[in-house]
Amino acid sequence: MFPALETHLKQTIPDPYEDFMYRHLQYYGYFKAQRGSLPNSATHQHVQKNNPQYLLHGSLGGKDDLIPDTLQKEKLLWPTSLSSAVHRQIEAINRDSHMLSLPHLRSRQLLYDELDEVNPRLREPQELFSILSTKRPLLAPRWPIECEVIKENIHHIEWAPPQPEYFYQPKGNEKVPEIVGEKKGTVVYQLDSVPTEGSYFTSSRVGGKQGIIKELAVTLQGPEDNTLLFESRFESGNLQKAVRVDTYEYELTLRTDLYTNKHTQWFYFRVQNTRKDATYRFTIVNLLKPKSLYTVGMKPLLYSQMDANTRNIGWRREGNEIKYYKNNTDDGQQPFYCLTWTIQFPYDQDTCFFAHFYPYTYTDLQCYLLSVANNPIQSQFCKLQTLCRSLAGNTVYLLTITNPSQTPQEAAAKKAVVLSARVHPGESNGSWVMKGFLDFILSNSPDAQLLRDIFVFKVLPMLNPDGVIVGNYRCSLAGRDLNRHYKTILKESFPCIWYTRNMIKRLLEEREVLLYCDFHGHSRKNNTFLYGCNNNNRKYWLHERVFPLMLSKNAPDKFSFHSCNFKVQKCKEGTGRVVMWRMGILNSYTMESTFGGSTLGSKRDTHFTIEDLKSLGYHVCDTLLDFCDPDQTKFTQCLAELKELLRQEIHKKFHELGQDVDLEESWSDISLSDIESSTSGSDSSLSDGLPVHLANIADELTQKKKMFKKKKKKSLQTRKQRNEQYQKKNSMWKLKLTEDTSEFASTLQKHPAFFKNSENSSFLPMRNENPRLNEVVFLFLTLCHTNSLISQISTSLPQGDKCSSHLCYPNLTVPGARKH
Numbered sequence: 001m002f003p004a005l006e007t008h009l010k011q012t013i014p015d016p017y018e019d020f021m022y023r024h025l026q027y028y029g030y031f032k033a034q035r036g037s038l039p040n041s042a043t044h045q046h047v048q049k050n051n052p053q054y055l056l057h058g059s060l061g062g063k064d065d066l067i068p069d070t071l072q073k074e075k076l077l078w079p080t081s082l083s084s085a086v087h088r089q090i091e092a093i094n095r096d097s098h099m100l101s102l103p104h105l106r107s108r109q110l111l112y113d114e115l116d117e118v119n120p121r122l123r124e125p126q127e128l129f130s131i132l133s134t135k136r137p138l139l140a141p142r143w144p145i146e147c148e149v150i151k152e153n154i155h156h157i158e159w160a161p162p163q164p165e166y167f168y169q170p171k172g173n174e175k176v177p178e179i180v181g182e183k184k185g186t187v188v189y190q191l192d193s194v195p196t197e198g199s200y201f202t203s204s205r206v207g208g209k210q211g212i213i214k215e216l217a218v219t220l221q222g223p224e225d226n227t228l229l230f231e232s233r234f235e236s237g238n239l240q241k242a243v244r245v246d247t248y249e250y251e252l253t254l255r256t257d258l259y260t261n262k263h264t265q266w267f268y269f270r271v272q273n274t275r276k277d278a279t280y281r282f283t284i285v286n287l288l289k290p291k292s293l294y295t296v297g298m299k300p301l302l303y304s305q306m307d308a309n310t311r312n313i314g315w316r317r318e319g320n321e322i323k324y325y326k327n328n329t330d331d332g333q334q335p336f337y338c339l340t341w342t343i344q345f346p347y348d349q350d351t352c353f354f355a356h357f358y359p360y361t362y363t364d365l366q367c368y369l370l371s372v373a374n375n376p377i378q379s380q381f382c383k384l385q386t387l388c389r390s391l392a393g394n395t396v397y398l399l400t401i402t403n404p405s406q407t408p409q410e411a412a413a414k415k416a417v418v419l420s421a422r423v424h425p426g427e428s429n430g431s432w433v434m435k436g437f438l439d440f441i442l443s444n445s446p447d448a449q450l451l452r453d454i455f456v457f458k459v460l461p462m463l464n465p466d467g468v469i470v471g472n473y474r475c476s477l478a479g480r481d482l483n484r485h486y487k488t489i490l491k492e493s494f495p496c497i498w499y500t501r502n503m504i505k506r507l508l509e510e511r512e513v514l515l516y517c518d519f520h521g522h523s524r525k526n527n528t529f530l531y532g533c534n535n536n537n538r539k540y541w542l543h544e545r546v547f548p549l550m551l552s553k554n555a556p557d558k559f560s561f562h563s564c565n566f567k568v569q570k571c572k573e574g575t576g577r578v579v580m581w582r583m584g585i586l587n588s589y590t591m592e593s594t595f596g597g598s599t600l601g602s603k604r605d606t607h608f609t610i611e612d613l614k615s616l617g618y619h620v621c622d623t624l625l626d627f628c629d630p631d632q633t634k635f636t637q638c639l640a641e642l643k644e645l646l647r648q649e650i651h652k653k654f655h656e657l658g659q660d661v662d663l664e665e666s667w668s669d670i671s672l673s674d675i676e677s678s679t680s681g682s683d684s685s686l687s688d689g690l691p692v693h694l695a696n697i698a699d700e701l702t703q704k705k706k707m708f709k710k711k712k713k714k715s716l717q718t719r720k721q722r723n724e725q726y727q728k729k730n731s732m733w734k735l736k737l738t739e740d741t742s743e744f745a746s747t748l749q750k751h752p753a754f755f756k757n758s759e760n761s762s763f764l765p766m767r768n769e770n771p772r773l774n775e776v777v778f779l780f781l782t783l784c785h786t787n788s789l790i791s792q793i794s795t796s797l798p799q800g801d802k803c804s805s806h807l808c809y810p811n812l813t814v815p816g817a818r819k820h
Helices: 003-012 016-027 084-100 305-311 362-373 408-413 429-441 446-454 465-470 495-510 543-554 576-582 610-627 633-656 692-709 719-750 764-769 771-783 787-795
Strands: 054-056 066-068 142-144 186-190 204-206 229-231 241-246 249-253 268-272 280-287 301-304 320-326 337-343 352-355 382-389 395-401 415-421 455-460 513-522 528-531 587-594
Touching: 142 465, 186 229, 301 305, 362 382, 362 395, 362 429, 362 465, 382 495, 395 495, 415 429, 415 495, 429 446, 429 455, 429 513, 429 587, 429 610, 446 455, 446 610, 455 495, 495 513, 495 576, 513 576, 513 610, 528 543, 543 587, 543 610, 543 633, 576 587, 587 610
Parallel strands: 249 280, 415 455, 415 513, 513 587
Antiparallel strands: 054 066, 142 204, 186 241, 229 268, 241 249, 268 352, 280 337, 301 352, 320 337, 382 395, 395 455, 528 587
16 A cells, blocks of 8 residues: 555565564554564564553553553654655554554454463454343344334333223224325325335345435424324334325325335334324225235224323224225226224324234344343343344344253253244234243243253244334245245345254254244134144144144133144245144144134133233143143043044035045045145235246256255375275276186187187177177286286187287277276
């Protein structure tokens, strides 16, 4: 960079290594002494702690930093007979060195040994991924650079309603508002740029888009202006546009999942400037699912900031005149569906939020994990790790929960349980079930301690943090449903599930995985239920259904066994449930928790609350104990009950077909997949395939993977190995040929005219018909090292018919023979 300076240094400094180390350490602020004191690699000199050129940082002489006493020492390093240009360069270097010497810029890399002497070696590098710590703030979420993000921190309190929240009962006369749009209405909120299908994720940063955050809401004209102020540019928020079509009536458009043109289901937004006595109507106009729980009584969620501050009331179900219907606007594209409802706000000038379900954000998770990491008891048996970084660079956390074992044999005998949630970011139900599970398994309950004694729990509380942060419903920033790509080979594009599958694969090599369960939410069925995989092994016939049946007995008012399904469809081959099952996990499930509520027992026709969902996490633990009870009475009873239920189901199916069947002997041979229907509920069951920009990459990786699997000849690393290999092969050839030559020599003696008339056409076919003989003859003659053997063969031939390998086999080639 400074040619004149570099030329002079080469002339004045004899040791290039010392020169390099000096300038390297000085540049990074580690060292500012004279060159003679620099530790030399040959003599291993030590820089003494009491060297007057150094002062220790801190009044007690801490070992973290070495600081020079003055900058005057640097002047001794440079001759005074330099040009003015070089002096200016030196002054620039000195200024930079002074900046690097400031405490907040210095690196702390020099180590001390037992004698308090500087050891010239670098510290171990810090972990690539930061783990939560009280010493620094939470890791801020990283957003795609296209997303604008407001600076406010949105936080909601947890609250359990004292009374059951019943479903809305349709009256049949609910209004179906006509969609008028921007032509007759006024846009009061609209996101500027939303990346949709055709674009793809490129980079991310904390805080999203750079620059000044625009004010998207309209400007109020005065205190009498009752226009609502909308906002959704916060974590997990989703609202693209709001159009005011009447004084208290608004049409809302949801934002599709980023880098796609679909998956509009999740909504979460804020409204301000409310009026207490007015009846507002909100209509979402671009939903994509033809069926919804809103048709059977589900209500939206409302959160009032004033209620939370003054009465400690959180999210609650609200809304009247709820109607879910098809949008009659026909623009030649896919049909849209509308959700409309009316509401009265509890206060004037309130700040309120609406949501499809109870939000649980990435920041909420980090706060929870921080409390676990800082708990002196829980941190002893709960190890917090980083599985990987997401596409945007957000941390995907992995928890390993188990009590310390007394012996290595005891540790190796433990079976594993793998639990995950939020692969679909808009299904926040999964996070609340996961939180209930973690609350219990990390508690001091005797049952929790027993579970930690006998199991190793691998917990992935949020598999798709990017989607959760930006407010997607189903996809990651790759624009695809991660739960259809568990077989992917694109580690860089789908890191969360690639590393999850790899982690479970390694876990299976270490120990048996008793159960895998992925927590989800369901938009078209009430209650909670499991999807599993039918087992084809007769030894474990129906065993995959025992755990769901036990769970239904432990939570009879929330869990429906009759809603469970165990059919493996082709379109679900890429799901976590099926992939883990094919990897060898017999009990591999997807737990579906409804967005609505229960139709069972004491909770019939009521919405699920946060506490209901958290209790399901506890019931998973309780059912695990029943499932693994050494007393197999419950297991045997459930198995017998399953067989009877299956018998009844088969009778029912055949009765519907108008056929009679005898099930006394061979009824268990009937395929279970023929009895069950498909696992309906997801309108995105079929995978969209890979985006265009990833398709070619996947093809190239597939080809490379196939080539890599081909058997390759192991290369020999040393000359000794090569010689041994050559001698081994040579001995094998000689042994083989020795067996063949005795027979060949006798043939020559019995048939002396064998080589006669070598140009005869009748002999030519023999060379083609018996190539093995050709090779034997040639190798035999080349291995005859004594003239006596050749002479013996020659004397047995008539005069003039001397043997000549070249004349008999002019075109003979031997595979692998060297060319001389």
